[in-house]
Amino acid sequence: MDDLEGLEEISTSTAMEIEGPKMLGEDDIIGGMPCKDMHFTSADEAREFYNEYAKRMGFSIRTESAKRLSPDGPVNRKYFVCYKAGKKRNYQPKKKGTCDRPDRVNCCARMSVLLKDGVWIISQFIDEHNHEMFNSPNKVKKLRSHNKEHLLPETIELMDQYKQAGCGPSRIARLLNVTSNGTSNITPQQCQQHLRKKRESNIGHECMMVMQQFLFMTASDENFYHAIEIDENGVCRSLFWADGRAREMYQNFGDVVVFDVTYRTNTFLLPFAPFTGVNHHGQSTLFGCALLLDEQEDSFVWLFEWWLRCMGGKALGAIITDQDPAITNAIKRVFPNTHHRFCSWHISLHEDEHLRALRSSYNPGFDEQYYKWVRKSKTIEEVENAWKKLKEKYKQEFMEPLTEKQRNEKKSWKWLESMYEQRYSWIDVYLRDTFFAGMRSSQRSESINSFFDGYVNSMTPLSEFVGQYAKALQCRRDEEVNEDMWTMRAKPNPCHLHKLEVRAGMVYTRKIFAKFQSEFKDSLYCVHDEVAINDGMTTYDVSYGFGGKVDSHSVRCGPSKEEFACTCGKFETRGILCKHILHIMMQCYRMEEISEQYILARWTLAYRYSSKQAQLISTSKELVVSALASWNLRKSLNEVHDQAVSHGKLYNVAAAVVEDLKRQLYNIRKELEGLVTEQSEQDFGARAISQDLISSNIDIRDPEKVRTKGRPKELSRILAGKQVSQNTAHSRRRICSTCGIKGHDSRTCGKTKDKIELTVLGPFSSMEMMNCSGIGGFGGVDGDERRWRRNRRRGKGKRGRGEGLRGDGGDGEGIGEEAKAKAKGRG
Known part of the structure; x- marks a missing residue:
């Protein structure tokens, strides 16, 4: 009450001396009027x-x-x-002829404050304006000094959350x-x-922020594993x-x-390298991911070695x-016993690129044999x-000098022979005894990439990635949990x-049962013939299809009638x-189980939740709050607010x-961020980053933007030759x-000027031209030229038809037709 009485005295008498600093109450800030000698604890309070x-x-x-008393x-x-x-x-107006009006009109209204004995005092207040005021609150809140909702802490926090959600x-x-x-009027x-300033503030410190995120994830998940190479x-x-x-x-x-x-x-153009697998529903699942500076062999060796350590030394069965x-x-060095398969989709693209010369010379026979x-x-x-026949029939030896066609054929055969040397990694016959979960290409990994499109892009900072x-x-x-629920309930x-x-x-x-049902249905339409019996093994020739599209394979059955093998290899490769x-189980052996x-x-649900292997790595600590718990907490806080x-x-x-x-939550969060957990064997090769390194004064510098091999600047993924040709074809x-x-x-054609000169001048001399143009000499030609250009812009046809020189329209038409004929002949 003493403060309020002091404020009343100041507002009624400007000559009264102030006895010590007196703070303004909230009511004074909201409803008061500035007056001389009114005082504040800070300049920001006076401005508010x-x-x-x-x-x-x-x-x-x-x-x-x-102003300052001294420069320093x-x-x-x-x-x-x-x-x-x-x-x-x-x-000056931005554009000639516009009616833009300046905002500043020499208004004299102002308030100045002076620092005296640690208190800011109003030394001058002028309340005279030379412009109209805004009477509507909706308009006033759009003015710059009142439109500050986007700077509030809670608003900034919501902005960051919406940005993380992909908005x-x-x-x-x-x-x-x-x-x-x-009530808010926040603009895009x-x-x-705000988002731009946040990105700029992280420049140069993104790798350190990533490490801080890794430490926080380690605190909430004891099995979280990370490695950084510097x-x-x-x-x-x-x-x-x-x-x-x-x-x-x-x-x-x-x-x-x-x-x-x-x-x-990401903004550094680091290639995103996910390790993708297939779960029990046939869905894509991730086994970890990496961001690499380049695509060199040493980088892949580093990644594979640390990924192998992360997975407890369990090697891959197969990789695509x-x-x-x-x-x-790199795979040969780190996973020597792993079956390596090349992506069939990429190989088909390479076929279109490397076999073009042979196909143009020998098709359709070449494609059939290939x-x-x-x-x-x-x-x-x-x-x-088939390989021997292909070489005998289509490979030719050419004598020097070679023609362009012969050189292209020689390059095609060089690629074919290199693919033959690598046939164990891409031809299906050599891979039928290896399980690939039904995959023949890396399209599943690319589908994972497309899934991330809604969350990350080429402009995503590394600190947010x-x-x-x-x-x-x-x-x-x-999605996996939802599919588990459908399997359990349906x-x-x-x-x-x-x-x-x-x-x-x-x-x-x-979903796996749906695939089995498809095979079971097709088996009912198969027919078989018993071919031979050797050493107790019975061989059947099983055919499926009608007309010219008959699919035939051989099925071998063991003496115990429990061992089956088919030349299609579907069970070995797909499970x-x-x-x-x-068909043989039901028709020949009447099996019921x-x-x-x-x-x-x-492919079973029981394996996912009761597997002994799953117990080797325990689940994470329950430190991450679930969405339901977060919603309940928010509901309770809303009730407190109301x-x-x-x-x-x-x-x-x-x-x-x-x-x-x-204050309590802040202190606990600091303790969590300060936790240092040790990971096994974290020496990181040449120079490695461990949690101890982050807590020290060592700084990790952000990488430069890199351009990896074959990567176009404007694309988020590499396009193969076939895709480029398909895009350019349109x-x-x-x-x-x-x-x-x-x-x-025609605007940039070099012959357009010749055509114009021929049309304008024709067989006339300069004197004749002056005579036909009348007053102004060459002004007639200029006027005709401008008129022709104006009509051309408006779409009224080409010059030369019905439009000659001023004063002689008939001759002008003849000249125009002659010019068109000559121009067409040159074209």
Whole structure:
């Protein structure tokens, strides 16, 4: 009350001396009027007071200048003026003929404050404006000094959360305005400005922020694993991380992995390299990922070695990659016993590129023999024979000098012979005894990349990438949980009520059972012939199809009638019995139950949750709050808020409790961030980063933007030759209407000027031209030229038809027709 009485005395008498500093109350700031000698504890408080007054009166303010007693001394005077004070220097409209008006009109309204004895005192206050005020609150809040909702801490926090959810500035602004029930007026430009400043503030420190995120993840997940490679200059080269769930999934489903590096998802253009597998539903699952500085062999060796350590030394059963020599050599060094398969999709693209010369010379016979070698051969012997026939029939020896066609054929055969040397890594016959979960290409990895498109892109900062990756990964895992629930709650629906089908429906997951049902249905339409019996092994020739599309394979059955093998190799490569074996089981042996050896455990729901392998790596600590718990906490806090704002006393109590709670949470969070957990064998080769290194004063420098091999600048993934040709095939080259040559139009054609001169001058001399033009001499020609150009822009036809020189239209038409004929002849 003493403070308020002092304020009343100051407001009524400006000559009264101030006895000591007196702080303003909240009511004074909200409803007071500035007056001379009014005092404040800080210059910011004085500005806030003046800004609140301006908001009520309908104008905006800005800080004009500040003064010091000495060049190095503190600020002792500040000037706050109306937003229309002053005048812009040398004001000129942005565009000629526009009616833009300057904002500043020399308004004299201002308030100046002076620092005296530690107190800021109003030394001058002028309340005279030379412009109209805004009367509508909706308009006033759009003024710059009043439009500060986007700078509030809670608003900034919401902006960051919406940005992490993949929202752009426009959507963030709409969400914030809807959240505030229409009281805010946040614009997309303000959101974009905040996001840009945040990105700029992280420049140069992103790798250190990534390490801090890794430490926090380690505190919440004891099985979280990460590795960082840095060079001798302290620059980050590569990152690798995998959480406890990914390591657990690898123990269950790590028999086949797809590895692909043709994706770019961050501002440093580091290739994104996920390790992708297949879970018990046939869905893609991640076993960890990496960001690499380059695509050299040493980088891949570093990554594979640390990934092997992360997975407890359990080697891969099979891996699918593209045909990159660096990856191939790294796999041979780190995984010598792993079956390596080249992506069939990339090979088909290389076929279009390297076999063009042979196909143009020898098709259709060449393609038929080539596909017989690659795809139609069912045994290794057939593959070798088809290769010999291909060489004998189409490979020719040429004498020097070679023509262009012969050189191209020689290059094609060089590529074919190199592919023959690598036939064990891509021809199906050589890979039928290896399990690949039905995959022949790296398309599954690329589908994972497309899944991340909604979360990360080529502009995602490295400091945000790890968090966005975790969010995307959680969505992918939620899909697995949903499919588990469908498998548990929905009973299988056998179509034919055969005991083999019923048994499969009880053990397989829902989607895998659907694939089994497809094979079972096809088996009913198969026919068989008993071919031979040798050493107790019975061989059947099983055919499926009608007309000219008959698919025939051989099925061998052992003496115990429990061992089956088919030349299609579907069970060995996919883990599901093929229609040929199912047909023999039902028609020849009347089997009513599938043997356990033909039910692959990885396709069952029980294997996912009761596998002993899954117990080797325990789940993470329950330190990460679930979404349901977060929602309940938010609901409780909203109830506290609703009660607190109903009365001033309740508000004061709630505010004090909340401040104390925030202080406690801050201290606990600092303790969590300061935790240092040790990881096994973290020496990191040349120079490695451990948790101890982060707690020291050593700094990790961000990498430079890199351009990896074959990576276009404007794309987020590498395009192969076929894709480039398909993209360029749709783009038409312009055809010039003057000369008929592709690559330009009539505006840039070199013959256009000749055509114009011929049309204008024709057979006339300069004197005749002056005579026909009349007054002005060559002005007639200029006027005709301008008129022709104007008509051409308006689409009124080409010059020369019905438009001659001024004063002689008939001759002009003849000249025009003659010019057209000559121009067409030149074209």
